[in-house]
Amino acid sequence: MRDQNNKPSTLVTPDTEHQDASYGLALTVAQAADDRKGADIVILSVSEVSYITDYFVIxxxxxxxxxxxxxxxxxxxxxxxxxxxxxxxxxxxxxxxILQD
Structure with a gap:
């Protein structure tokens, strides 16, 4: 595993076009991870390539x-x-x- 001080994590406020329930859920996930010092937090929009989900949070x-x-x-x-x-x-x-659906 990498050194924790290598790169700080940042949360970005979503654009107004992303203010839907799915994005709100993804943002809650990202904020919860940030609360526990998760790093490299990324919210990926996959709605155009997946019918199962709209976002992945990594x-x-x-x-x-x-x-x-x-x-x-x-x-x-x-x-x-x-x-x-x-x-x-x-x-x-x-x-x-850990993978959570």
């Missing part, structure tokens, strides 16, 4: 503990703000990477 964590904390923060904040839980979660036991 986050870097620097340790297993941090990756799990980011995942837990995302679950909590999305449940509080959107009353939703992940449909599926993979990789949580290992903590090297």
């Amino acid at each position: 986050v870097t964590g620097f340790s297993r503990v941090q990756v799990r904390a980011i995942s837990q923060s995302i679950e909590q904040q999305v449940e509080e703000a959107w009353n939703r839980l992940p449909v599926r979660t993979a990789g949580k036991a290992e903590g090297i990477w």
